[in-house]
Amino acid sequence: MSVGTVSNVLNRPDVVSPPTRERVLSAIADLGFVRNESARHLRAGRSRTIGLVVLDIANPFFTDVARGVEDAVNAEGLAVILCNSDDQRDKEAAYLDVLSEQRVQGVLITPTAGTNPALEAMRARGVPVVLLDRRAEAADQCSVAVDDVLGGRLAAAHLLERGHRRIAFIGGRSPLPQVQERLEGVRSAVQEAFGSTDDLTVFSPESLTVAGGREAGSRIVGMPAAQRPTAAVCANDLIALGLLQEMVRQGVHVPDEFAIVGYDDIDFAAAAAVPLTSVRKPRQELGRRAAELLLDEARADDHEHRQLLFEPVLVVRESSMVRRPAEGAA
Numbered sequence: 001m002s003v004g005t006v007s008n009v010l011n012r013p014d015v016v017s018p019p020t021r022e023r024v025l026s027a028i029a030d031l032g033f034v035r036n037e038s039a040r041h042l043r044a045g046r047s048r049t050i051g052l053v054v055l056d057i058a059n060p061f062f063t064d065v066a067r068g069v070e071d072a073v074n075a076e077g078l079a080v081i082l083c084n085s086d087d088q089r090d091k092e093a094a095y096l097d098v099l100s101e102q103r104v105q106g107v108l109i110t111p112t113a114g115t116n117p118a119l120e121a122m123r124a125r126g127v128p129v130v131l132l133d134r135r136a137e138a139a140d141q142c143s144v145a146v147d148d149v150l151g152g153r154l155a156a157a158h159l160l161e162r163g164h165r166r167i168a169f170i171g172g173r174s175p176l177p178q179v180q181e182r183l184e185g186v187r188s189a190v191q192e193a194f195g196s197t198d199d200l201t202v203f204s205p206e207s208l209t210v211a212g213g214r215e216a217g218s219r220i221v222g223m224p225a226a227q228r229p230t231a232a233v234c235a236n237d238l239i240a241l242g243l244l245q246e247m248v249r250q251g252v253h254v255p256d257e258f259a260i261v262g263y264d265d266i267d268f269a270a271a272a273a274v275p276l277t278s279v280r281k282p283r284q285e286l287g288r289r290a291a292e293l294l295l296d297e298a299r300a301d302d303h304e305h306r307q308l309l310f311e312p313v314l315v316v317r318e319s320s321m322v323r324r325p326a327e328g329a330a
Contacts, residue, residue, distance in 0.1 A: 049079045050294060051099035052132075053092060053109040055176075056208075057084040059238060060266040061283055062110070065132065068287025069108060076295055078105065085112060087176075093118035100127065106294040108132045108287075113175035128297040132290045133281075134177060136307050142297060144290040144308045148178050151279040151312035152185020155233040155261040158277070158314055160189060162322070164231040164259060166199045170216045170243065171235025173204030179235045182263060186233050201229050208235055213242020220258075221250045231259035231320070237266045240276050244319065248273070259320040275317035282310055 052069050054062040070080050081104065083095035089112045096118040099107055106128035111119060123129050129141065136143035152169075159167055169186045171179050183202065190200045203219060205212030213234065220229060220243075234240035240262030244254055252258050254274050262269055265280035289308055297303045 047103045047105070048077065049081050049102060049104050050291070051081050051083060051104045051107040053083045053085055053095055053107065055085055055087045055110050055112070057082070059236065060268060061236065061264040064266070064283035065287040068284035069291045072288045072291035087112050089114070089116055092116055096122055100125070105298040106130065108290050108294055110134055113177070128294055130290050130294040130297070133286060135309070140305055142293040142305050142307065144286050144293065146281045146286070146310045146312050148181035148312070149185040149188070151263065152182035152233065153189045154312065154314040155263065155279050156186040156189035158316065158320060159231040159233065159259055159261060160193050162259065162320065165194070166201070166229045168201045168203055168220065168229035168232040170203045170205065170213065170232050170239050171208055172202035174208055174235065179208070182235055205239070208239055210238050210242035210245070213239035214246040217243045217246025217250070221246070221252060233261045235263060237262035237264045237269045237276060237278055240278070241268060241272060244272060244274060244276065255319050255322045259322070261320055265315050270317065274319050277317045277320040278315055280313045280315050286310065
């Protein structure tokens with residue numbers, strides 16, 4: 001049996017007679033043969049995979065985004081290589097090198113803050129790169145993002161409407177553009193309401209995690225009562241869940257004594273002991289649309305770069321539902 005016959009059975013079975021095809025397939029099964037996809041990729045110049053690089057796979061937001069990516073990519077017969085940068089530029093660069101070596105058709109990435117030379121080098125080699133949950137700064141790159149300035153405004157306006165004046169924003173240390181845009185939206189709403197942002201307190205925990213939320217909660221409880229915020233907008237739902245945990249541990253009743261608004265509206269937000277009000281982002285839709293843009297760029301000669309911007313929606317739940325009288329009112 002020739003190598004050519006075996007190759008035809010694997011790649012063009014229609015040109016091989018049924019008896020011969022059955023003998024080859026039987027031999028393959030007996031020998032436990034596995035096709036060498038890596039070698040095929042080298043000959044073809046690219047693999048049947050795309051890369052997905054996220055900031056923190058422990059955050060359910062990115063899990064949902066990845067599901068949207070996977071659905072779109074699998075429908076085209078491709079697979080996803082998932083990489084977790086941990087918001088570290090060196091780790092991000094190392095993964096980009098690996099994805100280049102794997103000859104992926106393109107890369108979807110939620111990049112770390114700033115510009116990574118490894119990402120620019122990948123684009124210079126002709127590998128399509130689509131920004132996910134981040135706006136592109138130039139018109140020659142596709143991106144899928146959410147209007148986070150609007151999201152911050154929605155969250156703060158909701159608390160202001162319920163009579164809160166001393167509001168905190170938790171997550172201010174992060175240099176990520178998404179977080180800074182949310183803070184910008186909060187500041188804008190407070191400035192518009194009071195003419196200043198003197199009563200807005202920005203907390204900068206070590207991380208955008210549940211632990212970071214607990215850290216911020218402990219600091220808030222330790223403040224003098226006259227200066228202590230009565231509500232908080234959190235940079236994401238993990239921080240909000242940690243903040244809620246700490247308030248419960250400290251005996252602070254949510255929402256009667258302290259209101260909380262999260263961001264992203266992950267599934268755990270609605271399932272919390274006190275269901276969290278949160279700014280909802282279309283997580284799976286972000287992933288799906290980004291994957292579609294990437295596949296089109298990888299395959300179409302007439303690809304048109306697009307920057308998609310979705311609007312967030314405030315989902316009100318128990319953690320902010322109590323209506324407070326305006327502070328200082330008679």
